[in-house]
Amino acid sequence: MKISQRGIFMPSSPIRKLVPFAQKAKDRGVKVYHLNIGQPDIQTPKVFFDYVNKLSDSVVSYSPSDGIKELKEAFSKYFRSWEIDVSADELLVTSGGSEAILFALAAVADPGDEIMLIEPFYANYIGFANMLGLKVRAATSRISNGYRLPDDEELSKALTARTKAILFSNPSNPTGVVYTEDELRRLIEFARRNDLYVICDEVYREMVFDGIKPSSIMTIDSGQDIIIVDSISKRFSSCGARIGCVATKNNEVYRTMMKFAQARLSPPTIAQLGTIGLLTLGKEYTDSVRREYELRRDVVFEELSKIDGIEMQKPSGAFYISVKLPVENAEEFVTWMLTDFSYDGSTVMVAPLEGFYSSEGVGRKEVRIAYVLSSEKMKIAIEVLALGLKEFNRSFATV
Numbered sequence: 552m553k554i555s556q557r558g559i560f561m562p563s564s565p566i567r568k569l570v571p572f573a574q575k576a577k578d579r580g581v582k583v584y585h586l587n588i589g590q591p592d593i594q595t596p597k598v599f600f601d602y603v604n605k606l607s608d609s610v611v612s613y614s615p616s617d618g619i620k621e622l623k624e625a626f627s628k629y630f631r632s633w634e635i636d637v638s639a640d641e642l643l644v645t646s647g648g649s650e651a652i653l654f655a656l657a658a659v660a661d662p663g664d665e666i667m668l669i670e671p672f673y674a675n676y677i678g679f680a681n682m683l684g685l686k687v688r689a690a691t692s693r694i695s696n697g698y699r700l701p702d703d704e705e706l707s708k709a710l711t712a713r714t715k716a717i718l719f720s721n722p723s724n725p726t727g728v729v730y731t732e733d734e735l736r737r738l739i740e741f742a743r744r745n746d747l748y749v750i751c752d753e754v755y756r757e758m759v760f761d762g763i764k765p766s767s768i769m770t771i772d773s774g775q776d777i778i779i780v781d782s783i784s785k786r787f788s789s790c791g792a793r794i795g796c797v798a799t800k801n802n803e804v805y806r807t808m809m810k811f812a813q814a815r816l817s818p819p820t821i822a823q824l825g826t827i828g829l830l831t832l833g834k835e836y837t838d839s840v841r842r843e844y845e846l847r848r849d850v851v852f853e854e855l856s857k858i859d860g861i862e863m864q865k866p867s868g869a870f871y872i873s874v875k876l877p878v879e880n881a882e883e884f885v886t887w888m889l890t891d892f893s894y895d896g897s898t899v900m901v902a903p904l905e906g907f908y909s910s911e912g913v914g915r916k917e918v919r920i921a922y923v924l925s926s927e928k929m930k931i932a933i934e935v936l937a938l939g940l941k942e943f944n945r946s947f948a949t950v
Contacts, residue, residue, distance in 0.1 A: 561681050565674050565906025569882075572889035573900050582897040583889070584924065584932035589724065589870065591923045593788040593840065602828030603821055614820045616812040618644025618796070622823045625830040626781075626796050632834070633756070635767045637779075642798040643808055644818045648754050648782030651797035652679050652718070655778045658807040659748045660685050660715040667709050667717045669701065671873060671907035671914055673724045673752065688714070689909045694875055694917070697864035698726040700734040706741055716748035717741075721768070722755040725907050725919040726873045727848075727866020729759050732771055739772050748804075752780045754795075755869040757837040760845040763867060775801040785870070786837065787829045792822040844870045847922040847929055854933035855920075858940065873904055875917045876940065881905065884943050885918065892939045899936045 566588050573583050617623065623639040630637040645651040660666060662684030668676055670689035680687050688709040692698040717738065722729045730738075742749045751768040759765050769779055782795035799805055851872060852865050860877030878884045882903035892898055904917035922929050 557681060557684065562674075562677055562906065564678070565882075565904075566902050569886060569889065569900065569903075572886055576889045576893070576898060580896070581893045584897065584899045584928065584935065586920050586923070586929075586932060587885075587900045587902040589785060589921050589923060590790055591785065591788040591870070592925065593843065595789045596787060596829060596832060596836070598828040598831060599787070599789060599792070599825035603825040606821065606824055611820055614644075614817040614823055616815075616817055617809060618642075618818055619820070619823045619827070622827050622830075625827050629830050630767075630769075630798070633765060633767060633770075635769045635779075636773055637769065637798045637800075641800055641805065642796045643805070643812055644823060645795045645797055645812070646815070646818045647784065647793040648752065648780050648795035649675065649679070650815075650818075651780040651782070651795045652676070652750070652752065653683070654808040654811045655748075655750045655780060655797055655799075655804075656680065656685060656716070656718070657683055657811055658804050659750075659778075663713065664715045665711055665713045667706070667714050667747070668909065669717075669719045670909060671698070671725050671904055671917070671919075672718075673720055674902075674907045676718055677909060686713075687909050691908075691910060691913065692726070692728070694862055694864060694873065698723065698728040698873070700730055700738060703737070703741055706738075710745060714745070714747060716750050718750040718752070720752035720754065720869075722759060722868025723871075724752075724755065724869055725871045725902070725904065726864075727869045727871050728864075729763055729868040732766070735768050735771050739768070739774075739777070742776060743774075748776050748778060750778045750780065754780070754782045754785055756781070757786060758841055758844055758870060759868040760841070760848060761867055769798075773800055775799075775804075778804065783826055783829055786840070787832070788840075789825075789829065792825060793819060794822050794826045844922065847924075847926050848872070850926045851920065851922045851929050851933060854930055854937070858937045870922050872920050872922070873917055874920060877944065878916060878940070878947075881914075881916055881918045884940070887943055888936075888939045892942060894935050894938050897931070897935050899932050899939065901936070 627639040690701040690709040784790040862875035902919040904914040908914040
């Protein structure tokens with residue numbers, strides 16, 4: 552018996568594949584600062600649990616396949632508060648943003664078709680495409696100019712006759728770049744010239760810094776070729792709830808995604824109830840979260856700036872920073888930090904960035920750092936990272 556080709560070519564997560572090394576470090580008594588994964592340490596708002604506890608039914612039953620009506624209406628109200636014109640009938644509730652992306656891709660592309668990504672990209676985009684039998688081609692953004700949107704010439708290099716959609720995140724995971732309105736308009740125009748759907752992953756919408764106003768691609772254009780993906784995981788520090796949504800004004804795309812939603816029956820009923828509570832929280836809450844991450848961003852950038860030989864740009868959103876290290880292979884360094892290094896009983900785990908690219912050999916010296924811990928812990932973690940980097944290069948130089 553053989554394993555499927557889909558399974559063989561499914562990539563391991565660059566975010567999670569080194570976890571066994573981290574566990575072994577913990578087994579040795581080493582404290583590991585986990586900066587490899589976007590798991591916030593901010594407390595999930597109490598209102599989530601309050602709404603869950605309102606459940607009086609004696610049976611946890613299926614919800615409608617497109618989500619509980621009250622939740623769809625709550626999502627619509629939330630979108631409209633950000634000037635995003637999405638009605639309850641134009642969105643599907645999904646099991647996290649991941650399922651929303653799967654539904655969107657499955658609705659617009661067939662096995663063998665291609666999806667255009669902007670690299671570095673959220674690493675699981677490749678996994679989602681692989682699960683659906685899709686191929687990915689990427690336009691490369693550069694650390695040297697802050698990972699801005701590639702020009703049309705670069706985008707065209709990733710375009711083929713089989714390309715069906717452009718998928719990207721804004722603000723970006725893993726770089727923290729926030730695309731301007733002009734960049735988004737240019738991307739939409741490029742997509743329309745080439746008959747492509749635009750799928751925008753807006754999970755980090757409110758997490759923008761330096762006075763940038765949170766926005767959506769749908770505030771710029773809500774045409775039939777636009778699909779937005781959202782999730783409560785990061786905004787409300789509720790990753791394990793697994794509630795997201797996908798929205799479009801294209802009725803045919805919506806009906807197609809609804810078929811996939813019906814096939815998986817329903818999103819989690821109890822978590823939907825809690826999410827109704829979360830969506831009662833207004834901009835005062837999301838502003839407080841934004842201010843906290845902006846503070847962490849500033850601390851991390853200041854501490855990283857003290858390290859000789861690194862290259863980076865100050866991120867404007869999300870809670871990640873991508874950094875080019877003075878090493879030949881970042882994955883070897885990250886692994887070594889878990890297997891061979893500790894300082895004062897602690898070490899640090901970050902995510903090698905090579906797995907966030909599809910182009911061969913690109914990003915080998917880069918890592919993604921998630922500033923998901925308190926400012927005090929982030930300061931200590933970056934100090935440990937700096938000491939580890941110095942020791943790694945000293946040891947490597949003597950070999």
